[in-house]
Amino acid sequence: MSTDKICVIIGASHAGVNLAFSLRKEGWEGAIHLFDSDPVLPYHRPPLSKAYLTSNDPIEQNALKAASTYKNEHIDLHLGVKVIAIDNTIRTVSLDNGTTQKYDNLVFATGASPIIPPIPGIETATNTYPLRTAADVLHIKNTINTSSKKRVVIIGAGYIGLETAASLKKLDASVTVLEREERILQRVTSPTMSQFFLDLHTSNDVSVFTSKNVVTIESLKENDIISNIVKCSDGTLYPADVIIVGVGVRVNTELAASIGVEIENGIKVTETTATNIDRVYAIGDCSFHHNPRYGRFIRLESVQNAVDQAKVTAAAICEKETKYDTVPWFWSDQYDIKLQMVGLSDGYDDIVIRHEEESESNNKFSVWYFKGSELLAVDAVNNAKAYVIGTKFIKKPTLIDKIKLGDSAIALKPANLLL
Amino acid sequence: MAKITFITPDNESVTLEATSGSVMELAVQNGVKGIDGDCGGVCSCATCHVHVAEKDFPLVGEPSEIEADMLELEDEVSEFSRLCCQIKVSDAIDGITLKVVEE
Ligand SMILES: Cc1cc2nc3c(=O)[nH]c(=O)nc-3n(C[C@H](O)[C@H](O)[C@H](O)COP(=O)(O)OP(=O)(O)OC[C@H]3O[C@@H](n4cnc5c(N)ncnc54)[C@H](O)[C@@H]3O)c2cc1C
Ligand code: FES
Numbered sequence: 001m002s003t004d005k006i007c008v009i010i011g012a013s014h015a016g017v018n019l020a021f022s023l024r025k026e027g028w029e030g031a032i033h034l035f036d037s038d039p040v041l042p043y044h045r046p047p048l049s050k051a052y053l054t055s056n057d058p059i060e061q062n063a064l065k066a067a068s069t070y071k072n073e074h075i076d077l078h079l080g081v082k083v084i085a086i087d088n089t090i091r092t093v094s095l096d097n098g099t100t101q102k103y104d105n106l107v108f109a110t111g112a113s114p115i116i117p118p119i120p121g122i123e124t125a126t127n128t129y130p131l132r133t134a135a136d137v138l139h140i141k142n143t144i145n146t147s148s149k150k151r152v153v154i155i156g157a158g159y160i161g162l163e164t165a166a167s168l169k170k171l172d173a174s175v176t177v178l179e180r181e182e183r184i185l186q187r188v189t190s191p192t193m194s195q196f197f198l199d200l201h202t203s204n205d206v207s208v209f210t211s212k213n214v215v216t217i218e219s220l221k222e223n224d225i226i227s228n229i230v231k232c233s234d235g236t237l238y239p240a241d242v243i244i245v246g247v248g249v250r251v252n253t254e255l256a257a258s259i260g261v262e263i264e265n266g267i268k269v270t271e272t273t274a275t276n277i278d279r280v281y282a283i284g285d286c287s288f289h290h291n292p293r294y295g296r297f298i299r300l301e302s303v304q305n306a307v308d309q310a311k312v313t314a315a316a317i318c319e320k321e322t323k324y325d326t327v328p329w330f331w332s333d334q335y336d337i338k339l340q341m342v343g344l345s346d347g348y349d350d351i352v353i354r355h356e357e358e359s360e361s362n363n364k365f366s367v368w369y370f371k372g373s374e375l376l377a378v379d380a381v382n383n384a385k386a387y388v389i390g391t392k393f394i395k396k397p398t399l400i401d402k403i404k405l406g407d408s409a410i411a412l413k414p415a416n417l418l419l
Numbered sequence: 420m421a422k423i424t425f426i427t428p429d430n431e432s433v434t435l436e437a438t439s440g441s442v443m444e445l446a447v448q449n450g451v452k453g454i455d456g457d458c459g460g461v462c463s464c465a466t467c468h469v470h471v472a473e474k475d476f477p478l479v480g481e482p483s484e485i486e487a488d489m490l491e492l493e494d495e496v497s498e499f500s501r502l503c504c505q506i507k508v509s510d511a512i513d514g515i516t517l518k519v520v521e522e
Contacts, residue, residue, distance in 0.1 A: 044459035046459055046461075047459050050461075061440070061444070063448070065450065066447065066448045066450055068449075068450065069450035072450060303457055304457075304464075307457050331461065333461060338462075340463060384484075385491075387489075388488050388489065388491045388492050391492060
């Protein structure tokens with residue numbers, strides 16, 4: 001393989017970093033330039049709302065790779081540098097430090113940014129943060145540690161909002177979650193799981209309110225301490241020393257759009273992660289890609305998707321036969337609950353809920369989503385066995401006896417569940 | 420303090436020392452090939468699979484239930500398999516050898 005070729009990767013997080021290392025694994029001998037506007041050595045994002053939020057470990061403990069491994073693999077990592085423009089006719093990116101960098105292959109691993117909804121007062125509200133970066137978490141931790149009342153309002157009950165609620169409880173905060181929809185996790189899971197998580201948070205002393213539309217945030221000064229009053233459309237008021245905004249993300253597509261890359265619900269790519277422009281690719285949270293197993297275009301926000309697409313892009317750039325064809329999986333950790341999800345449940349018409357007999361609490365169960373006889377997805381709560389069996393059944397479509405599946409007296413083993 | 424030897428998929432032997440953290444973290448911080456640790460060490464991804472040398476297995480011990488279940492996802496699972504994000508570094512495991520299992 002030619003050594004004078006250059007691959008430029010915009011975004012050094014799960015997708016971009018994994019791509020850089022996968023390129024070397026695939027035998028790419030050319031230069032690799034990896035840019036990120038975040039100055040911190042690339043880190044795992046999932047712990048930000050989980051263990052990292054409650055521990056005193058330095059962020060380096062969560063690094064995706066050690067600094068030395070970039071050097072060893074001859075990967076040029078440029079941190080704190082933003083790509084501000086691209087000229088694809090001369091194949092060059094411009095950086096905010098005034099320099100430029102040429103490329104042969106260009107990869108968008110630009111991910112997504114938190115949405116800050118246009119609520120009057122949100123821009124000037126004190127101690128109000130999204131939760132996407134290591135810097136966000138440091139702000140949140142510092143504020144909680146120095147606040148005497150530690151009243152937190154989380155706007156948005158998605159996984160990140162709920163994980164943050166669980167973590168902040170550990171820091172002795174009093175936590176209120178405000179969700180605009182009728183149920184929590186509405187966009188991402190079934191009513192069964194929403195109810196489970198609502199009960200879980202309520203029993204852990206988190207106040208969760210649904211159908212709450214935040215209309216203004218006002219500032220309040222008491223004894224020289226400034227806090228916020230979060231006001232909802234139904235007139236309810238919630239005082240907050242800290243506000244965490246977790247209402248979803250906006251895909252970072254502007255740069256790609258500027259050179260004529262096709263954008264739909266993200267950067268549209270083929271099964272080899274290629275865009276409509278020659279030798280320009282997109283991976284991770286920013287990619288709108290086809291999933292062959294489910295037969296439709298999707299955009300995912302998961303580590304699995306970022307890592308697996310990176311491997312495909314590396315192979316494609318090295319001109320090897322490749323295709324992105326995976327069953328999506330995801331996890332979420334809240335309190336002592338480990339949720340593992342595999343597959344995509346959208347479009348299910350039948351559900352089997354299985355509680356394990358040995359479990360004393362109701363906290364070990366699995367939800368199996370079917371369309372007719374076809375298993376689409378499994379949500380497993382404290383039940384890795386269900387997750388693993390579900391993964392196998394989804395990867396290799398199998399006819400499942402739903403009655404046996406739902407019968408906790410029958411051991412959870414693939415052979416016991418066949419029709 | 421524990422010395423841990425990794426045998427990578429290309430049969431290189433790397434010996435590392437640590438006093439705390441998990442074995443997966445030690446491997447990632449030192450760029451041991453074949454240990455990715457994609458989930459950051461929460462037993463969700465199975466990209467930190469190792470075979471513990473038979474003589475060392477009693478020092479490391481059996482996997483927990485969830486870990487054993489997750490190992491079922493792996494093709495190369497053996498009775499000496501562990502997900503090394505679930506192995507804590509301590510004096511008790513000083514001198515062990517782990518063979519990294521390639522995906
Ligand atoms: C708090 C939190 C918890 C999560 N928990 C889980 C979980 O439990 N399980 C799971 O599977 N997933 C989880 N996720 C999702 C997961 O982290 C994302 O799917 C993953 O980070 C996507 O990686 P990415 O590289 O595609 O994008 P991102 O992580 O968004 O990274 C994109 C990078 O590109 C950089 N960038 C963008 N534009 C430019 C530019 N012009 N110039 C330079 N740099 C640029 C950004 O600074 C950023 O670092 C979580 C995410 C968050 C925020
Ligand atoms: S690092 Fe993911 S299972 Fe060990």
